[in-house]
Amino acid sequence: MKIVLCCAGGFSTTMLMDSMKNTVKNSAKLDEKDFEFVAIPVDILQSEVETCDVLVIGPQIAHKLDYIKPIIEPYNIPYVIVDQDTYGKMDGATVLKKALVERKKADMKK
Template sequence: MKILLCCAGGFSTNMLMQNMKKVVKESAKLDEKEFQFTAIPADSIESEIDNWDLVLVGPQIAHKIDFLKGILEPKNKPFAVIDKDVYGKMDGATVMKLALVTYKKHQLASQK
């Protein structure tokens, strides 16, 4: 799964991305070869989105969700906004769960 993290500048999200990579690496169930991550500023999403399976949005840009929906929904890309408390703790495990659940729900909905 290719996960795109999107925030204001890509800096704090880069730290969260490293924590997510660590969770995958240490997991007995997840294979790190099956995951790719990158963090970008929200303004770059249009040029990047086609190469990614899922978008996770940092809470500091939740106000841009309508702008992001306008790009993501026509391309049928699943996305979720990361909870501000989870983000503040840089909780890679909880964000990985959010990514996996969001992606699975999207897959199931697409099959209907």
């Protein structure tokens, strides 16, 4: 599963991505080989969209949803907008859980 974290291009999203990677690594149920994480600025989302399974949107670009939706909707990519509190705590476990739930919901709609 490829999870793309989309932000304004800052360092903090890479920190959140690392927290998500650590969650997978330390999990008894999840396998690192099943996950790929990429952190990108929103400006290059188009180049990653074809291989994206779930999009994680940082709170600092939540206002760009009108720009993001037309890019991801043709591919039926589910997305999660991370709230400020979760982002501030760099709570990768919560973000990963939300991403997995959204992917599962999307799969059930097929």
